Structure formats: C-alpha cells, structure tokens
Amino acid sequence: MEKEKKIKPTKELPAGFEDRQEKELLIRDFVISNIKEIMINYGFQYLETPSFEYTESIGKFLPDKDRPGEGVFSFKDENKWLSLRYDLTAPLARYVAKNFNKIPKPFKRYQLGTVWRNEKPGPGRYREFLQFDADYVGTKNLQADAELCILISEILEKCGLDKDDYTLKISSRKFTEKLFEKLNIKSKDQVLTILRALDKIERLGWDEVQKLLGKGRKDKSGDYTKGANLNIEQIKIIENALKNETPENDDVLEIIKIFNAYNFKNFKFDPSVIRGLEYYTGPIFEVNLNFEVKNSKGKAIQFGSIGGGGRYDNLVSNFGNLDYPATGISIGLDRLVFALMQKKDFSLKTVRPIMICVFNKNNTNQYIEILNKLRKANISSEIYPGEGKLKKQMEYANKIESPGVIFYGEDEIKKGEVKLRNLKTGDESSIKIENLTNEIKKLI
RNA sequence: GCACGGGUAGCUCAGUUGGUUAGAGCAGCGGUUUGUGGAACCGAAGGUCGACAGUUCGAAUCUGUCCCCGUGUACCA
Numbered sequence: 001m002e003k004e005k006k007i008k009p010t011k012e013l014p015a016g017f018e019d020r021q022e023k024e025l026l027i028r029d030f031v032i033s034n035i036k037e038i039m040i041n042y043g044f045q046y047l048e049t050p051s052f053e054y055t056e057s058i059g060k061f062l063p064d065k066d067r068p069g070e071g072v073f074s075f076k077d078e079n080k081w082l083s084l085r086y087d088l089t090a091p092l093a094r095y096v097a098k099n100f101n102k103i104p105k106p107f108k109r110y111q112l113g114t115v116w117r118n119e120k121p122g123p124g125r126y127r128e129f130l131q132f133d134a135d136y137v138g139t140k141n142l143q144a145d146a147e148l149c150i151l152i153s154e155i156l157e158k159c160g161l162d163k164d165d166y167t168l169k170i171s172s173r174k175f176t177e178k179l180f181e182k183l184n185i186k187s188k189d190q191v192l193t194i195l196r197a198l199d200k201i202e203r204l205g206w207d208e209v210q211k212l213l214g215k216g217r218k219d220k221s222g223d224y225t226k227g228a229n230l231n232i233e234q235i236k237i238i239e240n241a242l243k244n245e246t247p248e249n250d251d252v253l254e255i256i257k258i259f260n261a262y263n264f265k266n267f268k269f270d271p272s273v274i275r276g277l278e279y280y281t282g283p284i285f286e287v288n289l290n291f292e293v294k295n296s297k298g299k300a301i302q303f304g305s306i307g308g309g310g311r312y313d314n315l316v317s318n319f320g321n322l323d324y325p326a327t328g329i330s331i332g333l334d335r336l337v338f339a340l341m342q343k344k345d346f347s348l349k350t351v352r353p354i355m356i357c358v359f360n361k362n363n364t365n366q367y368i369e370i371l372n373k374l375r376k377a378n379i380s381s382e383i384y385p386g387e388g389k390l391k392k393q394m395e396y397a398n399k400i401e402s403p404g405v406i407f408y409g410e411d412e413i414k415k416g417e418v419k420l421r422n423l424k425t426g427d428e429s430s431i432k433i434e435n436l437t438n439e440i441k442k443l444i
Numbered sequence: 445g446c447a448c449g450g451g452u453a454g455c456u457c458a459g460u461u462g463g464u465u466a467g468a469g470c471a472g473c474g475g476u477u478u479g480u481g482g483a484a485c486c487g488a489a490g491g492u493c494g495a496c497a498g499u500u501c502g503a504a505u506c507u508g509u510c511c512c513c514g515u516g517u518a519c520c521a
Contacts, residue, residue: 119519219446219517390478394481428480
C-alpha cells in the first residue's frame with residue numbers, strides 16, 4: 001500500500017438531477033391537487049405504472065446493438081435490458097396492450113410520475129422530472145382531442161395563470177403532409193430536416209429557420225448546422241403556407257367546432273407546431289408560457305413549451321395486431337412549478353413551528369407538557385432541537401422563520417404561566433397556560 | 445455530439461507580466477453578561493487552487509489530455 005488517499009465522496013449531483021426544497025414542493029403539491037380535482041371532474045381513471053420497463057416495451061430496443069439507444073437510462077438484468085421510462089405514454093401503450101380485455105373501451109386515464117431522460121440538461125430542463133399525462137385510448141372521436149386541450153387550459157388557470165399568461169396552439173400532422181406534397185419532397189431525410197427546422201420557429205424566428213431550410217445556419221457560438229437544401233421557391237411556398245391563419249385541415253376544423261360548442265376560445269391555430277417527428281398522426285397541441293422565466297442567476301432563459309400532445313393512432317398497435325387509436329397530452333410539472341414560483345403574485349404560506357426554548361434540561365417534562373398541548377391543538381411546534389444558549393436558540397428560531405417562541409423557565413413555571421414572544425413584532429407577553437393555544441392561534 | 449466560457453475555503457468570489465507563508469466577504473466554531481433572534485464586536489480555524497502529465501530553479505498562473513459545471517447549438521420517443 002503506497003499512497004492510500006482519503007477519498008472524499010463528491011457532494012455534487014449528477015448533471016440534470018436536482019434537490020428540491022420545500023417551497024417548490026408545496027407549489028407542486030398544490031398543482032397536483034388541482035390536477036386531480038380536474039381529472040376526476042372530467043371522468044378520468046388514475047393509473048400508476050412502474051419506473052422501469054423492459055427497454056423493448058418502451059420502444060428503445062435497437063436490434064443491431066447490444067446497448068439500448070442513448071436517451072434512456074438502462075441496465076442489463078439477466079440478459080434483458082431494463083430502462084427507466086422516458087415518458088408516460090409508452091408505458092400506457094404497454095399497459096393497454098397487456099390489459100386489453102380488462103379495460104373499458106375507450107379508456108381514459110391520467111397519470112403522474114417521474115420520468116428520466118439521459119440527455120444534456122439545459123435551463124429548466126432536467127434529466128429527472130415529474131410529468132402529468134392524460135390520454136384517451138381507443139377513440140378516433142376528435143372530441144377527445146378537444147377535451148384534452150380544454151382540460152390543460154383549465155389546469156393552468158386553476159394553478160393561477162391568466163388567459164394571456166399562456167398560449168395553447170393547435171395544428172395537425174396533416175398540414176405538413178399536404179405541404180410536402182405541394183413541395184414534391186419524398187426523401188425522408190429531407191422531410192425530417194424540414195420538420196426540425198419548422199419546429200424552431202418559436203425559438204429562432206423565421207429568418208433563422210429560413211437558413212435551416214436552405215443551406216444551413218451558424219449559431220451564436222459559431223457552430224454550424226446543415227440545412228435542408230431547399231430552393232428559394234420552395235422556401236417561399238413554406239412561408240406562405242405558414243402565414244395561412246385559417247386551417248384547411250378537416251381535423252383542426254372539426255376540433256375548433258367542438259371548442260365553440262364548449263365555448264372555449266383561448267387557443268390559436270399555428271401551423272408551425274410540430275412536436276416529435278414520427279410519433280404523431282393527427283392533431284397536435286402545444287402550450288407555451290408568455291411571461292419571462294429566469295434562471296437561478298436572474299438571467300432570462302428560453303423556456304420552451306411546458307406541455308403538449310397530440311394524436312398517435314398507431315402506438316398501441318406496436319404491441320400486436322390491435323389497431324387502436326389514441327390521443328394524449330402531458331405537462332412537465334417541474335417546469336410549470338418553476339415558472340409559477342416566478343409569478344410575482346404567487347405565494348403559498350408555509351407553516352413553521354412555534355418553538356419552546358430550553359433553559360434547563362431538568363425541565364424537559366414541563367416543556368413536553370406544553371408541546372403536547374400545542375400539537376393536540378394542531379399548532380405546529382417543537383422544543384428547540386439543538387443544544388446551546390438562549391441566544392443560539394433565538395437565532396435558530398429566526399432562521400426557521402418561527403412565528404414565535406415560548407419561554408418557560410424556572411420563573412414562569414413557578415408562576416404557572418409562559419412568556420410568548422412574537423418573532424415578527426418582537427412583542428412579548430405573559431400568558432396563563434390555559435390561554436396559551438388561543439393566544440398562539442392569534443399570532444399565526 | 446459541436447462551439448464558447450468557467451472550476452481557488454462549506455458558499456460567493458479576488459489573486460497583477462510565473463516568484464517562495466494563497467486572500468476577502470458570508471456561513472460554521474469559540475468568546476464578548478450562563479434568560480432574548482432578525483447584517484454588533486473580538487478570536488481561532490478552515491485550501492494537494494478540478495485530476496493527471498509536461499515546461500521551468502520555481503506553476504493557482506504556461507502547454508497537453510481528461511473530468512465536471514454553465515450558456516448556445518444539435519438530437520429528443
């Protein structure tokens with residue numbers, strides 16, 4: 001043994017994984033309880049599936065490699081690859097295929113769960129995050145699609161967003177299909193490149209996207225992206241098609257008709273909505289926030305969409321011969337919470353305990369007596385959990401934002417009363433023990 | 445993946461053209477009246493300067509490789 005070094009374990013977290021503190025968690029709880037209420041209201045069933053699936057079940061099996069594709073966290077278990085789920089839709093398809101004879105048809109379910117993506121994290125983008133997902137499986141009725149849009153709006157507004165804080169955009173895969181016909185483009189590669197370029201309009205603007213449709217584009221850092229090599233006439237055709245504010249597609253028109261029946265108005269037809277590449281087959285939806293979101297250093301960041309979805313009519317059929325249509329929508333809850341935290345008029349009250357100071361350990365029994373009284377009255381409370389002088393105890397109480405501390409030292413015990421100090425005002429008063437809980441309730 | 449910028453104390457950062465004992469603020473610890481917090485004072489402590497290799501009499505500082513973080517970009521079911 002030559003150089004036996006003391007190895008300190010790192011305190012850093014893997015990239016894209018975050019500790020989450022109380023404020024964020026409370027807002028998250030608030031969001032989740034709103035979601036549950038609305039989902040019940042809309043008649044959805046609640047479902048949970050495991051974090052791990054067989055890699056092949058969630059569509060990540062690459063037959064020519066012995067390792068699953070990047071993008072998922074995987075490990076090999078007894079010769080079979082397992083992966084952490086990367087969304088809740090793939091597990092739903094698996095669930096439906098597995099339980100096909102049990103479930104009602106159509107099947108409406110919602111799910112809340114953590115998903116993992118093994119990719120480069122960015123501002124507001126993590127590798128572990130909470131997703132909400134609602135789907136209709138087994139119906140081609142576009143009322144399902146329409147209801148999903150209405151429902152997602154209702155969720156956002158119930159969580160405190162105003163109508164103009166977000167934009168719900170709808171389009172359809174049929175729009176781009178038609179466009180490619182018009183352009184006479186058949187190469188699959190070129191189609192994909194064009195779709196990817198169009199997907200960036202929101203972020204980069206038309207001028208930059210135009211470069212991506214043509215030769216290519218150099219970004220701020222000097223990195224170069226190859227374009228789709230369209231000619232000027234073709235780009236012009238796309239530009240004109242995108243300007244078309246009135247949808248021509250049957251499915252979008254139908255959905256808008258249904259929106260009208262629901263008296264739902266807060267949506268926009270936007271043909272530049274692309275989302276995913278091969279997965280969707282019909283109408284697609286996306287929700288973007290309209291207010292600025294900042295990172296931890298106060299810098300405004302590109303926030304992207306907080307949710308979206310669409311119709312995917314052949315996902316379930318991958319598991320067998322079932323031809324089974326579906327449509328779904330999902331929200332990235334952590335991102336929504338992150339944004340909500342920055343809405344200036346948004347705050348949730350956190351409950352902090354009343355603290356009983358420790359003067360003398362011999363009086364612990366008396367302290368506990370008071371503590372029990374408070375806790376029985378449902379008042380969050382604690383005996384100072386550390387060791388040390390009063391000053392230190394006060395500093396602690398201040399740090400945890402306790403609304404008040406109780407002094408119950410020798411003098412007070414003798415008199416049968418306690419001293420209650422309001423930590424916001426600094427006021428202090430002597431109170432008979434019988435009146436204590438009432439006095440404290442006034443203070444919190 | 446590609447491009448650019450960073451890794452110095454628990455945290456935020458300073459560190460001149462390479463020069464010997466690497467600095468500050470905050471936090472923490474100990475005091476300043478052993479019963480009173482929300483930026484009071486004093487003191488001590490705290491670092492293989494991201495890792496490894498190289499150049500040099502001498503490296504936090506220069507070179508190379510790697511790792512990690514940030515931002516943009518690409519990919520993204």
